[in-house]
Amino acid sequence: MGKTLVEKIIAEHAGKEVSAGEIVIANVTVALVQDGTGPLAIKQLQKLNLEKVAHPERTVLFLDHSAPASRKELANDHMALRAFAAKTGAQLSDVGNGICHTVINEDYVNPGDLLIGADSHTCTGGALCAFSTGMGSTDVAIGMALGKTWLRVPETYKVNVTGKFPVGVYPKDLILHLIGMIGADGATYKSLEFGGPAIDNMAMEGRFTLANMAVEAGAKAGLIASDKITKAYLKKMGRVNKWREIKPDFDAEYERIIDIDVSTLKPIISYPHTVDNMRDIDQSVKDHIKVNQAFLGTCTNSRLSDWAIFSTIIKGKKLAPGVRLIAVPGSKKIEAELLKYGYLQAVMAFGGLILPPGCGPCVGVHGGILGDGENVIATQNRNFQGRMGNPAGNIYLASPATVAASAIAGYIADPREYTRVLRPLGTVPDPSKLPKKEVAKKAVRKRAPKTIRRRVVKKAAKARAFRPAKKVKAAKKRASRKR
Structure with missing residues (x-):
């Protein structure tokens, strides 16, 4: 056997x-x-x-x-x-x-x-x-x-x-x-x-x-x-x-x-106070659950791709009024990558608070304990009663994409609303999300249409035609010396 x-x-x-x-x-x-x-x-x-x-x-x-x-x-x-x-x-x-x-x-x-x-x-x-x-x-x-x-x-x-x-x-x-x-x-x-x-x-x-x-x-x-x-x-x-x-x-x-x-499958939410208390996102949207705190991190979802997904969704958006966002890199190595790719900066610009690499508020001993009756949507792995430091708090578990969408909306929201910016798993990253050095290597430049090229040529010709007199004289002298 x-x-x-x-x-x-x-x-x-x-x-x-x-x-x-x-x-x-x-x-x-x-x-x-x-x-x-x-x-x-x-x-x-x-x-x-x-x-x-x-x-x-x-x-x-x-x-x-x-x-x-x-x-x-x-x-x-x-x-x-x-x-x-x-x-x-x-x-x-x-x-x-x-x-x-x-x-x-x-x-x-x-x-x-x-x-x-x-x-x-x-x-x-x-x-x-x-x-x-x-x-x-x-x-x-x-x-x-x-x-x-x-x-x-x-x-x-x-x-x-x-x-x-x-x-x-x-x-x-x-x-x-x-x-x-x-x-x-x-x-x-x-x-x-x-x-x-x-x-x-x-x-x-x-x-x-x-x-x-x-x-x-x-x-x-x-x-x-x-x-x-x-x-x-x-x-x-x-x-x-x-x-x-x-x-x-x-x-x-x-x-x-x-x-x-x-x-x-659809995006899934785990409701308080057990992980198997599961609903799909369609039901959660109907429930219209207010979010007081959003949390990106833990040993479950604090890696580069998790932050990339989160940052892609929040780009150009603002944190919903009344919502706190806490984000924690999983390790020092990951933190360095996030800094390189601009994901830390994106979360900060969105209004999030970055904590040092570690467990963060997951176990409820510091850095993000819930108040009585507050709801948090988190990428962590457990939502037991009292898990985040307060038995009167409510923990909803979800993917980084769902947490990002919810942080924007102020209530549990469907990440599929952002299908224009999201990509299926396994696809190559968008060059606009890569560091400048990487963009130079990987981005494929497309030649501009003929009409645009003609405009550029005409503008360059006009610029040459209106050069200051001193520069024109100097150019003529250099030309005569070459002869």
Whole structure:
């Protein structure tokens, strides 16, 4: 019997053949903690007199959830993580460097790796065809110290995605649709294996969005086969030598197969207070939901393409009266790209507030907590009650395009109203959106019509005819010398 992606990867790290349902001990490639879970992990290691890490170069501590620290207790947690990194040699990703799930995939994760993290959205790494999963702080602490962990090999649901994305519909809409379809507990402790023509043609950034939200259906992991798109991403990140092709066997055994035709999808909104409380945009527009705050960011949708889509829609527009916009780049690398392409400037000109790379208001500890009864439309992955710091606030989840349209309108709005400026997924960028240097290389200049050329020639002739007398005399002298 053939093997699924998750069975193949775990088998490598367990050193033997494995099957779904089997409990194994496996070697850990990469481990991470963040400033909310890291202090707990450190305390557990101190209790066990085991304050060390097996692989310092592949153990990363992130200060991202409350960064910069918003109160003294959190500042002390940051101090503890910095001290642990200095003592053990573990890698430290300090304030402003970015979100753990973004940076870890930019710098550390490769196809076939086994990544554990003390954060539920560690599953983002499955987009690179790594078995990447969230665990409790104690489990990750032991994995950091010993370089091994135990786990049960999950069964796999195959998600077969076909068709072409309509304009205004994005991977975020696809994953919200899937979660609404199977439920928030519909894939508990399963591995979601995304495949099919629509996935084969999907850019890496869209794949990260899908893998990131696999846990919102209860999944242990969300994986995508390693292919030429994975290779191109690793090349961009400077480690193409780490790429290898990993695919499931043609006769792999799946517990369930889910078919989705994306060409039938509309923009999707997730209503409070569960991710699977899903509506399509037609219903949301009818509901006429007022927006108090819009949020672009998080490990789900804070990458270059997300900002590009958002900036394309808001170009030449103004933020609706009474609406606050908070935008947060996913990492320092992404922030530099956004600055280069002018997307940071576009959001600022629109009236948005830019926060340093990190989690921003997603977890509700700083930088955008909601007031009582306020509504936020956000690109994040969770809308649980109290998620953004106030149980009396309401969180609506959507794609960057829908958030942009809603920020302009002041209520939840349909991004398909902007089909003139939006493009289907996978098309080349508009030269007008590229930096000036890139435009010079890529933009194709068209020759002006004959009538326009004639006008230009006539104007040039007139300009020569009316040159000052001194210049005419000087020109005649130069001509006579040449003779």
